Amino acid sequence: MSDRRIEAHSMTNSEEETIALGRSLGESLCGGEIILISGDLGAGKTRLVQGIAQGLGTDDNPRSPTFVLVNRHIGRLVLHHCDLYRLNSVAEVGELGLLELAEQGDVLAVEWSDRGEGVFPSDSLSVRMERGAEDNNRSISFAGGGPVSLRLVNAMNLVAKR
Ligand SMILES: Nc1ncnc2c1ncn2[C@@H]1O[C@H](COP(=O)(O)OP(=O)(O)O)[C@@H](O)[C@H]1O
Numbered sequence: 470m471s472d473r474r475i476e477a478h479s480m481t482n483s484e485e486e487t488i489a490l491g492r493s494l495g496e497s498l499c500g501g502e503i504i505l506i507s508g509d510l511g512a513g514k515t516r517l518v519q520g521i522a523q524g525l526g527t528d529d530n531p532r533s534p535t536f537v538l539v540n541r542h543i544g545r546l547v548l549h550h551c552d553l554y555r556l557n558s559v560a561e562v563g564e565l566g567l568l569e570l571a572e573q574g575d576v577l578a579v580e581w582s583d584r585g586e587g588v589f590p591s592d593s594l595s596v597r598m599e600r601g602a603e604d605n606n607r608s609i610s611f612a613g614g615g616p617v618s619l620r621l622v623n624a625m626n627l628v629a630k631r
Pocket residue numbers: 481482483484485486487508509510511512513514515516517533580604605606607
């Protein structure tokens with residue numbers, strides 16, 4: 470994400486706040502968007518996806534996919550939730566056929582998206598999650614690479630809280 474301008478930044482102080490942030494993102498989705506989420510283990514990536522699923526009106530509660538690489542949740546739109554942690558090469562990521570899912574109008578939320586560097590289109594929403602000073606602080610940065618992802622950043626109406 471280093472070559473992208475950070476468009477919005479938020480700090481959450483509990484998992485509920487991160488889920489709420491995800492929910493507002495989920496409510497803004499129209500279909501076809503790709504959300505790339507990076508950050509260490511425990512950064513809160515799956516919590517954010519749980520919020521996105523809520524915002525799309527699914528009854529499911531996404532968990533980190535373990536045995537399968539992609540989980541599907543059906544709400545107002547179809548959400549494909551993937552975790553690339555266990556993949557070893559960018560070629561493997563390409564073989565998952567994720568882009569086709571977005572092209573057909575589904576939403577893609579990708580944890581450990583840095584494992585698939587170069588596979589995803591530039592107009593994806595990049596979300597970078599990091600631990601903050603306190604145990605429950607998370608710093609969450611959003612960057613858009615084109616009109617679709619920038620619209621999302623704006624729709625979320627984030628106020629920079631530092
Ligand atoms: N502000 C916060 N946002 C998200 N999770 C938080 C926050 N503060 C503490 N946590 C905890 O951090 C963990 C995040 O887990 P998870 O979402 O599975 O992370 P990841 O998918 O990045 O590995 C959970 O145990 C959650 O309770």
